[in-house]
Amino acid sequence: DAGITQSPRHKVTETGTPVTLRCHQTENHRYMYWYRQDPGHGLRLIHYSYGVKDTDKGEVSDGYSVSRSKTEDFLLTLESATSSQTSVYFCATGLAGASNNEQFFGPGTRLTVL
């Protein structure tokens, strides 16, 4: 276990409300990622970070923003939640450039937007 926690683990919210998901790691990994997982789509990258205050967009970034003010924390914000953002969200960390490109995943956050 790479020491990755996500909070909250479950959340139900209403359309139009802002939502922030938190990822916390204790492994001092430089790289952090946010994915969403939906049936038929596998894991899709939303945003990633390659250092404190260094972030970039992934494959499905519309409607999401991120911030990383400390090595250990990576926040994902849904500015105005929509029903299409109902999903399971996974945070991951990694040592990109390592010999096996392994990513370590958190336990996930199940988000429902009504």
Added chain:
Amino acid sequence: QKEVEQDPGPLSVPEGAIVSLNCTYSNSAFQYFMWYRQYSRKGPELLMYTYSSGNKEDGRFTAQVDKSSKYISLFIRDSQPSDSATYLCAMIGKGGTSYGKLTFGQGTILTVHP
């Protein structure tokens, strides 16, 4: 068309069977190939990692890569009920390793029944 295609299954086999899981891809830049295993309501974990074409064996698991056909496989011998999980293929090109951005398949749901 997705860069990585994986048959989502579900796949149901009896205990002791040989299981074959497969992915095809279109991006010829992919050079590193991985299989992740995800148990129900958990985050994915790295199972196997291979570089370029060839086979790699780890206990009951064998990963195979055929770059000429853009096809990768995971074989599970003597399958056990504890192998029941979702298996996701993932891959990355040499240029992507600086940020560790993986591209995942959709995942195959496997059930091994006693």
